[in-house]
Amino acid sequence: xxxxxxxxxxxxxxxxxxxxxxxxxxxxxxxxxLVIFWVGTRRLSVDKPGIFQxxxxxxxxxxxxxxxxxxxxxxxxxxxxxxxxxxxxxxSNLMGLVPGLMPPTGNIIVTxxxxxxxxxxxxxxxxxxxxxxxxxxFMGPVLVLTPLFFPIEIISHLARPLSLSIRLFGNxxxxxxxxxxxxxxxxxxxPVPFILLGLLVAFIQTLVFSLLSMIYIAEAVEHH
Amino acid sequence: xxxxxxxxxxxxxxxxxxxxxxAAEGGAxxxxxxxxxxxxxxxxxxxxxxxxxCGIAQGKAISAACEGVARNPGxxxxxxxxxxxxxxxxxxLALYTLVIIFVKM
Numbered sequence: 001x002x003x004x005x006x007x008x009x010x011x012x013x014x015x016x017x018x019x020x021x022x023x024x025x026x027x028x029x030x031x032x033x034l035v036i037f038w039v040g041t042r043r044l045s046v047d048k049p050g051i052f053q054x055x056x057x058x059x060x061x062x063x064x065x066x067x068x069x070x071x072x073x074x075x076x077x078x079x080x081x082x083x084x085x086x087x088x089x090x091x092s093n094l095m096g097l098v099p100g101l102m103p104p105t106g107n108i109i110v111t112x113x114x115x116x117x118x119x120x121x122x123x124x125x126x127x128x129x130x131x132x133x134x135x136x137x138f139m140g141p142v143l144v145l146t147p148l149f150f151p152i153e154i155i156s157h158l159a160r161p162l163s164l165s166i167r168l169f170g171n172x173x174x175x176x177x178x179x180x181x182x183x184x185x186x187x188x189x190x191p192v193p194f195i196l197l198g199l200l201v202a203f204i205q206t207l208v209f210s211l212l213s214m215i216y217i218a219e220a221v222e223h224h
Numbered sequence: 225x226x227x228x229x230x231x232x233x234x235x236x237x238x239x240x241x242x243x244x245x246x247a248a249e250g251g252a253x254x255x256x257x258x259x260x261x262x263x264x265x266x267x268x269x270x271x272x273x274x275x276x277x278c279g280i281a282q283g284k285a286i287s288a289a290c291e292g293v294a295r296n297p298g299x300x301x302x303x304x305x306x307x308x309x310x311x312x313x314x315x316x317l318a319l320y321t322l323v324i325i326f327v328k329m
Contacts, residue, residue: 069305108323163316170319173326208312211305 007100022107029092029104059087066211071218078217081121086210089114089168093202096176097195105205106173108165115165118213126220137220164212168205175201267325274321281314 005013009024019027040052049057063083067075089105096103104110126134138157140149179194257265289307293300 166323167312167316167319170316170322174319174322204308204312207308211309 006102009102021102022104022110025095025102025104026092026110028101029088029095033087033091059083063210066214070211070214071221075214075218078125078214081118082210082214082217085114085118085213086206089209090202090206093172093205094199096172096202097198103172103176105168106176108169111165111169112161114168114209115161118164118209118216119161122213122216122220125217129221130223134220160212160216164209168209171201171205263329267329270321271318271325274318278314278318282311285310285314 005021006025008028009019009021012019012024037056040056043050044053060079060083063079063086064076067078067082069075071078092103092105092110094103095101096106105114126137130136138150138153139146140153175194175198179191179198182191182194285307289303292303
């Protein structure tokens with residue numbers, strides 16, 4: 001099965017810029033998000049909020065509510081990493097529904113790097129919150145069982161970025177392939193349900209990735 | 225009921241075994257199935273098994289969640305969170321199969 005390139009990548013290849021497709025699309029998402037947010041947040045007002053400001057407030061409030069629910073009363077400290085994951089992954093996923101663009105999260109390299117970011121973040125936050133006693137998370141309930149628990153815990157912690165990355169990649173890639181196949185089979189009306197399904201998957205996978213990152217952070221920073 | 229299922233299983237197994245015989249019918253030499261064809265067969269069957277059993281598991285999870293909400297509608301919001309998480313975990317098992325298929329093809 002051949003990989004299709006997005007229109008932006010094809011355009012860049014014409015100008016002699018030979019970057020792989022996922023990198024171009026990820027840069028596209030990053031630059032686009034920065035520009036949109038910069039332009040959108042220049043005129044914030046309390047009295048007369050514009051549409052974009054309301055959308056942003058909805059997003060922030062949703063992420064904040066989840067953080068309060070899962071991490072606890074000081075959960076909003078972690079708004080920056082989780083919000084970044086949510087915005088980046090949501091926009092990347094939705095990019096798959098635009099004709100001519102490819103979702104950058106449909107590439108395993110991008111999702112592995114996102115999952116590694118999540119992994120490093122929660123370990124760093126755990127160590128910062130607890131210092132050396134963070135290692136107690138890996139030692140099981142009693143000291144006698146430590147040799148038994150330690151390898152199991154290490155393996156289960158290492159499986160987290162793996163499962164995070166493969167889940168995101170598989171969902172987006174698989175969904176993109178399915179709608180691709182149906183568009184090629186019947187290019188009229190039949191692919192619409194699959195595109196709606198793709199919209200649903202884009203939102204749910206964003207939710208799942210950010211939710212799991214939150215749960216990992218909550219587990220790492222809580223005191224034993 | 226069990227006997228019937230066993231018969232169906234046996235029948236489908238025998239049909240699978242019979243495939244090389246169909247292939248050998250036309251040509252003079254029996255070539256059997258090539259390596260790529262076998263790979264494609266395996267890919268299709270493994271994805272079918274994975275998604276079927278994953279579907280059963282997700283159905284069980286959703287039915288349990290629906291029962292819970294029917295008994296106590298107040299916990300619907302909280303339950304939804306756990307349901308989505310659980311469904312994501314179950315679904316990722318099928319996705320591992322998909323990834324393995326794409327790696328091996």
